[in-house]
Amino acid sequence: MKGLPRKEEVIKSLIELEKSKGRGITADELGFYIGIDRTNISRYLNQLYKEKRINKKEGRPVIYSSIKSYKNEMNSIKNKSDIIMKNRDSLEMLIGSNQSLKLPVQQAKAAILYPPRGLHTLILGETGVGKSLFAEAMYNFAKDSKIIAAEAPFIRFNCADYSDNPQLVVAQIFGVRRGAFTGADTDREGLLKKADGGIFFLDEVHRLSPQGQEMLFTFIDKGYFRQLGDTEKKVKSEVQIIAATTENPQSYLLKTFTRRIPMVIVLPTLRERKLEERYLLLNEFITEESIRIGKSIYISKNAIISFLLYDCPNNIGQLKSDIQLACAKAFLNYKIKKNNYILVDKSDLQPRIQKGIMRIREYRKEIDNLSQDMADILRFSSEDSMLKNIEFHENQIEGSENKSFYSIIENKMENLKERGINETEINDILNIDLEKYFRRYISNITTNVKKDEIAKIVNIKVATVAEKMLSIASEKLNRDFDQKVYFGLALHLQGSIERINSGKKIYHPKLNIIRVENREEFAVAMDIIKIAEKEFHIDIPLDEIGYITMFLAACNDENSEQLEKKVRVLVMMHGTSTASSMAEVANSLIGEEYVQALDMPLTMKAEDMLEKAKKKVKEIYNEKGILLLVDMGSLVNFGDIISNELEIKIKTIDMVTTLTVIEAGSKAFNGRSLDSIYNLCRDIGKSSMQVSKEDNKYDKELVIITTCFTGEGAAERIKIRISNNLKNIEKVKIIPLNISDREEFFRKVNRLKEKFIILAVVGTIKIVIEDVPFISAQDVFLSEGINYLENLIDIEYDFLKVRKALSGQLNELNSIKVFSDIRDVIRKIEENLNVRIQHDAQIGILIHITFLIDKLKHGGQELKFKDLENYRHMYNSEFSLIKKILKDLERAYNINIGDNEIAYIVRIVKENIITV
Numbered sequence: 062m063k064g065l066p067r068k069e070e071v072i073k074s075l076i077e078l079e080k081s082k083g084r085g086i087t088a089d090e091l092g093f094y095i096g097i098d099r100t101n102i103s104r105y106l107n108q109l110y111k112e113k114r115i116n117k118k119e120g121r122p123v124i125y126s127s128i129k130s131y132k133n134e135m136n137s138i139k140n141k142s143d144i145i146m147k148n149r150d151s152l153e154m155l156i157g158s159n160q161s162l163k164l165p166v167q168q169a170k171a172a173i174l175y176p177p178r179g180l181h182t183l184i185l186g187e188t189g190v191g192k193s194l195f196a197e198a199m200y201n202f203a204k205d206s207k208i209i210a211a212e213a214p215f216i217r218f219n220c221a222d223y224s225d226n227p228q229l230v231v232a233q234i235f236g237v238r239r240g241a242f243t244g245a246d247t248d249r250e251g252l253l254k255k256a257d258g259g260i261f262f263l264d265e266v267h268r269l270s271p272q273g274q275e276m277l278f279t280f281i282d283k284g285y286f287r288q289l290g291d292t293e294k295k296v297k298s299e300v301q302i303i304a305a306t307t308e309n310p311q312s313y314l315l316k317t318f319t320r321r322i323p324m325v326i327v328l329p330t331l332r333e334r335k336l337e338e339r340y341l342l343l344n345e346f347i348t349e350e351s352i353r354i355g356k357s358i359y360i361s362k363n364a365i366i367s368f369l370l371y372d373c374p375n376n377i378g379q380l381k382s383d384i385q386l387a388c389a390k391a392f393l394n395y396k397i398k399k400n401n402y403i404l405v406d407k408s409d410l411q412p413r414i415q416k417g418i419m420r421i422r423e424y425r426k427e428i429d430n431l432s433q434d435m436a437d438i439l440r441f442s443s444e445d446s447m448l449k450n451i452e453f454h455e456n457q458i459e460g461s462e463n464k465s466f467y468s469i470i471e472n473k474m475e476n477l478k479e480r481g482i483n484e485t486e487i488n489d490i491l492n493i494d495l496e497k498y499f500r501r502y503i504s505n506i507t508t509n510v511k512k513d514e515i516a517k518i519v520n521i522k523v524a525t526v527a528e529k530m531l532s533i534a535s536e537k538l539n540r541d542f543d544q545k546v547y548f549g550l551a552l553h554l555q556g557s558i559e560r561i562n563s564g565k566k567i568y569h570p571k572l573n574i575i576r577v578e579n580r581e582e583f584a585v586a587m588d589i590i591k592i593a594e595k596e597f598h599i600d601i602p603l604d605e606i607g608y609i610t611m612f613l614a615a616c617n618d619e620n621s622e623q624l625e626k627k628v629r630v631l632v633m634m635h636g637t638s639t640a641s642s643m644a645e646v647a648n649s650l651i652g653e654e655y656v657q658a659l660d661m662p663l664t665m666k667a668e669d670m671l672e673k674a675k676k677k678v679k680e681i682y683n684e685k686g687i688l689l690l691v692d693m694g695s696l697v698n699f700g701d702i703i704s705n706e707l708e709i710k711i712k713t714i715d716m717v718t719t720l721t722v723i724e725a726g727s728k729a730f731n732g733r734s735l736d737s738i739y740n741l742c743r744d745i746g747k748s749s750m751q752v753s754k755e756d757n758k759y760d761k762e763l764v765i766i767t768t769c770f771t772g773e774g775a776a777e778r779i780k781i782r783i784s785n786n787l788k789n790i791e792k793v794k795i796i797p798l799n800i801s802d803r804e805e806f807f808r809k810v811n812r813l814k815e816k817f818i819i820l821a822v823v824g825t826i827k828i829v830i831e832d833v834p835f836i837s838a839q840d841v842f843l844s845e846g847i848n849y850l851e852n853l854i855d856i857e858y859d860f861l862k863v864r865k866a867l868s869g870q871l872n873e874l875n876s877i878k879v880f881s882d883i884r885d886v887i888r889k890i891e892e893n894l895n896v897r898i899q900h901d902a903q904i905g906i907l908i909h910i911t912f913l914i915d916k917l918k919h920g921g922q923e924l925k926f927k928d929l930e931n932y933r934h935m936y937n938s939e940f941s942l943i944k945k946i947l948k949d950l951e952r953a954y955n956i957n958i959g960d961n962e963i964a965y966i967v968r969i970v971k972e973n974i975i976t977v
Contacts (some may be wrong), residue, residue, distance in 0.1 A: 088102050095546055173206065258299055347360060860904070
């Protein structure tokens with residue numbers, strides 16, 4: 062059954078295309094139609110031919126045609142889907158049955174199948190983990206396996222319903238004889254008898270009285286029981302008991318009772334399950350709401366991520382009710398606003414759920430894996446649920462082929478239009494990130510494609526016209542276009558012409574933005590599109606010109622993609638090649654042409670150099686700012702002059718060395734902020750006297766910033782709370798700040814950084830300051846926030862004491878910089894491995910690497926690690942990551958850290974992990 066969904070999509074598309082064209086179809090045509098490359102489409106077609114589901118006519122090119130009608134094929138797909146569903150039993154249908162529930166499912170099957178009538182079972186787990194659902198799945202599995210009859214009963218009883226009346230609980234379970242107690246007017250059969258031949262599920266069994274437990278284990282031993290009030294008549298019943306509790310059975314259940322239940326199954330909490338499983342649960346619950354409402358439900362990607370990451374203490378039960386509430390709010394908006402769609406956006410979520418997205422950094426890898434092909438808006442509908450779930454469960458999604466970006470957009474637009482949504486509303490629903498689709502599309506195109514190879518996929522005339530259009534655009538824009546842009550434009554033009562000829566409207570959701578942001582390219586697109594109009598006798602609409610503009614801007618987009626949202630570094634030096642040489646060294650170590658350079662010949666006037674610098678700054682600037690690295694003289698003032706004139710963020714460091722350029726380039730390329738890079742790099746290479754002054758900064762006070770919108774109310778209360786409860790308050794200063802003006806707030810923070818070490822920010826609204834942890838006000842008013850602050854203070858003081866102790870033992874090393882660099886390494890190790898390293902172990906790593914750097918710089922040899930090859934093989938992933946992280950240290954200190962030393966660091970980390 063491998064590959065079912067994709068293969069069925071191929072045959073479905075073959076039938077559609079064959080019907081529209083009235084002839085057989087080539088592999089190229091079909092691949093282009095559904096967005097799969099020729100190699101993969103041929104593989105699927107040949108499989109279908111071998112299965113005798115399609116015809117194949119040999120020749121050049123090979124022609125394929127269908128045998129069965131579309132309706133028959135759809136029935137075939139449904140039948141195969143049914144087979145998959147039938148082959149998976151009730152327990153395997155549970156989400157997570159092959160992951161977190163794998164052991165519980167195996168235990169449950171063993172309990173049901175154990176001869177002659179199965180094993181009595183106790184299910185343990187927190188509230189909301191799905192104990193009732195699991196018990197019911199066991200019952201269905203017993204029926205499917207023919208252990209019990211198809212009509213066998215499943216009797217459910219919650220002991221908590223009558224917990225205030227133990228006698229009534231016993232009466233419900235075992236039945237009662239008339240007159241047994243006040244109110245017992247008639248004989249009544251108990252649930253244990255009604256469950257005869259089936260399964261009796263006792264939920265919250267810890268609420269069953271000791272008397273009830275004794276009666277139950279007597280029944281388990283002897284196979285019969287007596288009704289309440291009857292001392293003679295024995296009642297027999299063949300029943301398998303499944304009990305469930307949220308409590309520790311040792312604390313609430315009689316040992317004589319638990320000894321008689323041989324199978325104990327523990328169900329995991331939601332926080333212990335993978336995000337992939339939570340996503341499947343979300344899919345199931347939202348689809349259920351879609352069925353309940355009778356309409357498709359759309360939900361934003363950010364809302365999905367919030368649901369995936371928020372703290373959900375009451376597990377699956379709470380997740381389901383939270384989803385129901387969000388869908389209910391969206392349904393209310395749908396009714397009130399009389400929209401044509403039901404959209405669950407982040408604003409429909411409760412505040413505690415909205416906070417979930419703040420944890421995205423902790424789970425970045427898992428979220429990226431889940432959301433890489435996720436649209437900005439997801440649709441959930443009962444129509445789609447069956448095959449979707451089969452694909453996900455069976456891992457049948459093959460390859461990474463995506464339709465071209467414009468096909469994706471067009472299909473989404475058509476889908477929404479069919480539901481009666483107008484174009485304005487479609488923009489609000491989809492929020493399509495065209496640039497993202499476009500970049501993915503361009504980056505996936507194979508390079509070095511010749512025109513005759515393109516002609517196999519697109520009409521040769523289209524390929525020629527695309528080539529001519531790009532040639533003119535290249536001349537007008539003074540820009541070279543590579544093969545990717547040419548191939549992409551040819552493919553796009555082919556599809557565009559077909560759409561225009563078939564009367565389909567072309568729509569560009571961000572046309573106005575494209576026109577504004579790419580004025581020059583748009584004007585050229587207006588000119589070159591006339592070539593296509595003349596050659597193919599068509600009128601090309603304005604929206605299509607927007608797409609052509611994106612191709613013309615493609616090379617600029619590609620080159621700047623990695624540079625966006627990162628600080629730019631510009632080196633300016635006196636001399637004909639000083640700056641260029643420094644930048645070249647830095648870039649060779651970084652591995653990218655990232656650092657920019659401007660040389661100032663001694664004969665050049667300062668005014669001319671200023672204009673040249675201004676032009677360069679305009680060219681490379683983005684909102685993250687620019688770091689200018691200069692040597693002396695007039696160049697020192699250029700940063701302030703340009704910053705004031707252009708109103709942009711620039712910081713300048715003078716008297717720089719090659720080491721400064723390397724450090725600045727490396728930190729900027731890795732995404733550090735302008736202030737962070739400036740502070741790290743401004744003292745590199747300066748005199749020892751300056752180092753000793755800088756050394757004093759670590760002897761200054763620690764500071765905790767408390768925040769609110771006024772800097773008074775909540776911020777002052779938080780300050781009082783910390784002051785009254787922090788044991789080591791004498792070691793720290795607390796400063797309340799106003800956050801209503803964010804720019805002013807960050808200016809104050811930067812001034813504080815020069816005088817203090819900022820330990821943490823505590824407030825009602827999350828504020829992100831690089832390398833400074835944020836603690837919510839709520840946590841501080843609970844003991845965990847205070848404990849966390851005390852731990853931070855202890856850590857800072859421990860690092861300070863160690864640094865002071867070692868500073869005199871280092872040969873020609875700046876202890877401040879070494880410690881800062883190594884702490885950065887530790888932070889990266891924790892982030893990349895998604896772990897927390899014990900505090901004492903961090904100190905150990907710090908000392909180990911400090912002496913290692915000192916030793917290697919003075920010709921020392923690394924220590925041999927016993928059984929290195931086996932150890933490296935055992936922890937290959939951790940070994941590779943830590944080796945990569947240590948590259949920055951090797952560059953900074955001109956050393957080579959060998960595999961033996963890396964193995965020691967890996968071992969320290971592995972043996973001292975606190976798992977996140």
